[in-house]
Amino acid sequence: MFQVNLGFSRLPVKIGKVLVVIGLYPFLEINLSKLKQNIETLQKKCSQWMLKPVAVTKGFCADSKITDLLYDSGIQTFADSNISNLIKLIDRYGHKAQYQLIRLPMKEEIDVILENQIIPMVSQIEILNLFNQKAKQLHARSSVILAIETGDGREGFLPEELLNNIDQVVSFNDLTIVGIGTSLACLSGVLPQITTLEKLNSLRNQLRIFLHNPHLFISVGGTTFFSLWEEYSQPPPVGQIRCGEAFLFGSDISRKRNLNWLQQGAFHIEAEIVEIKSKLPDSTDRGFDAFGRACKISSENNYPRKRALVAVGLQDIDDTQLFFEDRNVTIIGATSNYLVLDCEESQHDYRIGDLVRFQAGYGTVLRAFLSPYIQKRYIE
Numbered sequence: 001m002f003q004v005n006l007g008f009s010r011l012p013v014k015i016g017k018v019l020v021v022i023g024l025y026p027f028l029e030i031n032l033s034k035l036k037q038n039i040e041t042l043q044k045k046c047s048q049w050m051l052k053p054v055a056v057t058k059g060f061c062a063d064s065k066i067t068d069l070l071y072d073s074g075i076q077t078f079a080d081s082n083i084s085n086l087i088k089l090i091d092r093y094g095h096k097a098q099y100q101l102i103r104l105p106m107k108e109e110i111d112v113i114l115e116n117q118i119i120p121m122v123s124q125i126e127i128l129n130l131f132n133q134k135a136k137q138l139h140a141r142s143s144v145i146l147a148i149e150t151g152d153g154r155e156g157f158l159p160e161e162l163l164n165n166i167d168q169v170v171s172f173n174d175l176t177i178v179g180i181g182t183s184l185a186c187l188s189g190v191l192p193q194i195t196t197l198e199k200l201n202s203l204r205n206q207l208r209i210f211l212h213n214p215h216l217f218i219s220v221g222g223t224t225f226f227s228l229w230e231e232y233s234q235p236p237p238v239g240q241i242r243c244g245e246a247f248l249f250g251s252d253i254s255r256k257r258n259l260n261w262l263q264q265g266a267f268h269i270e271a272e273i274v275e276i277k278s279k280l281p282d283s284t285d286r287g288f289d290a291f292g293r294a295c296k297i298s299s300e301n302n303y304p305r306k307r308a309l310v311a312v313g314l315q316d317i318d319d320t321q322l323f324f325e326d327r328n329v330t331i332i333g334a335t336s337n338y339l340v341l342d343c344e345e346s347q348h349d350y351r352i353g354d355l356v357r358f359q360a361g362y363g364t365v366l367r368a369f370l371s372p373y374i375q376k377r378y379i380e
């Protein structure tokens, strides 16, 4: 049941002077038709909810096959935390789309941001000032979104901080403040409430007057915010939602639930078993693992158990974001280059050379796209 032969041929690749056959495994399989359906469903829902979806591309390194699906289905705004991904997108789609930098900018990024008309999120008066000065020098206009802190303890102006400094903010003549933005459930797992949006709305209304900008919008993220549209009949006063997890995984990890209007399982990791033996780790005198983490000593199951070593590791995947099809197998952990499974309870007779397949979550997909050791397989 867990053996798959996908019939891919192994292509020799030249490394230095040597022609080698690069391993086919491990690979990340990307189901483009599932993603396409999710993107289309999301577009429909958002238009019913009078909400503009902003596609966050940092989770898959702005991979072109996926961003093409987004662009072709009408996504008009892309957001990423890495400027190199945004530049890649601008090269591909030009200025028919808009681009947001959703990590606070580093000083040395300001020129590139202005030259490429990227919209950054900013949370410090000093940085607004720098954007204003640079924009003046370059005779460019700078559009920015003000990041607002709403409880996650991550980035953003405190509302009172912004209002106390409003004279200075208003004096930045070469800046257009297009919106205010917030993020929740990122660092501290704080979930959005309707009151979160009421506070943002009241701040937005004040800023609209101060800034003489009736179009100032509210931008929220990430996927955790969708619950507000599912729970309330009156659409909240929000212009855009920045999301990645929703269309990639059809889930909302902040509530450990699937979004039932979307599909799950668009990403899988497949890798090969390279050792299978019964093992009992020595429980005397334990230190820390290879990553400096404390090791749990389990007192039950204290007898040799069948373990499979799989040729994929933390360099390529996140072992807490991998879901195995065989429920009787548990993931014990991973080192940088092995994933270790406990197969003692399984009905299946795993053998050396078997391929094992896991559904991949956000953390795994993120690493797999960044890892040169993981092949990418697209299925239509």
Ligand SMILES: *Cc1c(COP(=O)(O)O)cnc(C)c1O
Pocket (backbone or CB within 6 Å): 056, 058, 059, 081, 102, 103, 183, 220, 221, 222, 223, 224, 242, 243, 244, 245, 246
């Ligand atoms: C990553 C990120 C998002 C997207 O979050 P998801 O949970 O993947 O939808 C939105 N906004 C900001 C600022 C982010 O960093």
